[in-house]
Amino acid sequence: MDLDAFTAVHNQQWERLDRLSRRRRLDGAEADELVRLYREVATHLSTVRSAAPDPVLVTRLSDLLSRARVRIGGAHEPSWSDVASFVVVTIPAALYRIRWWSVAVIVACLAISVVAGVHVATDPAALASMGTPAEQKAYVEDAFASYYDPGVSFAAMVWTNNAWIAAQCVGLGITGFWPVFVLVQNAVSVGATGGMMAAHGELDLFLQLIAPHGLLELTAVFVAGAAGLKIFWTVIDPGPRRRTVAVAQEGRALVTVAIGLAGALALSGLVEGFVTGSTLPWWLKIVIGAVALAVFWAYVLVLGRRATDAGMTGDLDPDRAGEVLPTAG
Template sequence: MKQEQFVARHQAEWDALEQWLQAHGERARRRGGPPPVPVGVDDGEVPARYRRLCQQLALARRRGYSTPLLERLQALMQRGHAVLYRAPAPRWHRAAEFLVAGFPQLVRSQAGCMWASLALFAGPLVGLFVLLQFRPELVHELLDPRRIAEVEAMFDPADPRHALGRDSGSDWQMFGHYVMNNISIGLRTFAGGLLAGVGTILVLLANGVGIGAVAGHLQAIGHGDPFWRFVAGHAPLELTALVIAGGAGLRLGVDLVAPGRRRRRDALVRAGRIGARLCLGVAVMLLLAAFVEAFWSSTQSIPAWIKYSVSALLWTLVLGWLWRGGHGVVEDGADAP
C-alpha cells in the first residue's frame, strides 16, 4: 500500500486521538483530573485506538514510509503511552482535590435543592427566634418542660461553671459524642429523601424549629451571652453541612418522584451517586465541626469578641469555599442536573 493511501485510511483516527490527548493535557494543567472526552471519541475507545496506533507505526516502519510520518506517529505513540500508563494520583491527592474543588462544584450544581433546603431549615429557625422575643410564653408550645429546664441550666450566666472550659478528658469524650450525633443527623437528613423527600423535609423543619426555639428562648430570658459564645464557633460548619445534607436528600426525593425522561430506577441511582458524594463532604464538615465544638466552643473563658471574630472568619471561609471553590476548573459534568 502506498503511503498516501495509508495516510488517507488512518488520518481521521490519528487526528481524533491527537485531539483527545490535547484535551487531556489542558485538563491536567488546570486540574490534574481525568480528561474530558472530545466529540467523536469515547473514553473507553482510547486504549484500543492506542494499540492500533502502535501497530500502524510498526507497519509504517516496515514499509519504509517517510521520516516525517514516522516521527508524527512516534510522537503520538509516546504521548499516548505517557497518559495511559502513568501512575495514578495518590488517594490523598484525589481526596484533597475533591474537597477543595469537586465538592463545592457539586453543591453549586444542585443549587435549586440547596436553596430549598436552606429555606426549610432557616425559615422556621429565624421566624421562631424573632417571634419568641415578643411572645416568650410560646416556647412551652414548642419544647417540653424538661428540655426548657435543661437548656436554661446549661447556659445560665450566673453559674460559675460557665466561666471555665471543661478538662481535657471531658473534651475528648464530648468530641466522640458530637461526631456520632452530628453525622447521624446528617445521614438521617439525606436518607429521608428516600421517602419521596418527606423525611428530609421533616428533619429540616424539626431542626429549624428546635434550634430556633432554644435560641429564641435563651435570648428572651437573658441567657443569650453564654449560648451565642458556645455556638458561634461550630455553627458555620455544622449548620451549613446540615443544609447541604438536606439538599442531597431533596435531590433524592425529586428524582424519585419526578424522574423526567429517565427510568425511575436510573434517576434514583443518579441521585444516590450525587448524594453519596455530597455526604462525603458533609461528613468531613461535621467532623471538623465536632472538633471545634469540643475543644473551642466549650471554652467559655475566651472573650466574646474573640469567639465572634473567629466565627465571622469561619463563615467567610466556608461560604467563600462553597461559592468559589473549583471555580474556573473544568467540571466532570457526569453529575450535572
C-alpha cells in the same frame, strides 16, 4: 441487527469469558484465552452500542468486561492522587450542583427558627411548653453553657452525631419526608431554645455559644437536607434521563455530598469542642466560626465551579459506575 441472533452466536464466548474471569488461578493457555476473549467481547460491545444499543445487553457486556479487565490487569489500587482528586474535584462538584437547593433550604430553615424563637419569647403559653419555671431557669443559668465541655471526646461525640444526621438526610432523601422532618425539627429546636433564652434575658449568651460552631454545623445539616430533597425531586422529575438512571446518578453524586459534609462537620466539631466552651473572648469565638463557614463556602463555590466547568458532577467515573445508554434531549 437481530440481537437475539447475535446473542445466540456469541453467548458461548461471553459465558467462557465470565468463567475465566471468576477463576482464582489460570494457566498460561487460559490467560491467553482470557485476553483474546476480552478483545473479542469488547468488539461485540462496540457493535451492540452502534447498531442496536439495548441497555440490558450493554450492561451485561460492560459488567463482563469490567470483571475481565480486573482479572487481567489486577484490581485498581487507590492512590494519593485519587484521594486528592476526590477531595478537590468530586466533592466540590457535588456540593456546587446543589448550591441553590442549599440556599433555599437555609433561608427556609432560618425563617422557621426566627418564627419559632419569636413565638416562644413573646407567647407565655409557648414559653410554658418549654418546661416549668424552675426547669427553664436551671437550663438558662447552667445547663446550656455547661453542655459545651471542651475536649476531644466531646468533639468526637458531636461530630459522629451530626455526621449521622447528615447521612440520614441524604440516604433517606428519596422518601421526601425524612429530610423535611429533620430540617424542621432542627430549625424549631434551635429557634425555640433561643426564644427561651431571650425571654430570660440571655439572648446574648445564646448567640455567643451557638454562633462559633453553629454557623458551619447548621449549614452542613441544611445542605444535607437539600441533597436529600434533590434526590426526591429527581424521582418526581428525572428530566430527559430514564428515571432509574437519573436516580442512580444523582444518588451516587449526593452520597459524595454526605462524605464531604462529614469533613465539614468534623471541622465544626473541633470548633464546638475546643472553641465554643473555651475561655477565649466571645468575639474571637464568633470570628473563628465565621472563618470556618467562609472556608466551607469558598471550597464549594471556587473549587466546585471549576470542577463543574470541567464536566464533573460528583458521580463515579463511568468505569466504576457502569455504562449508561446515551439519551437524546
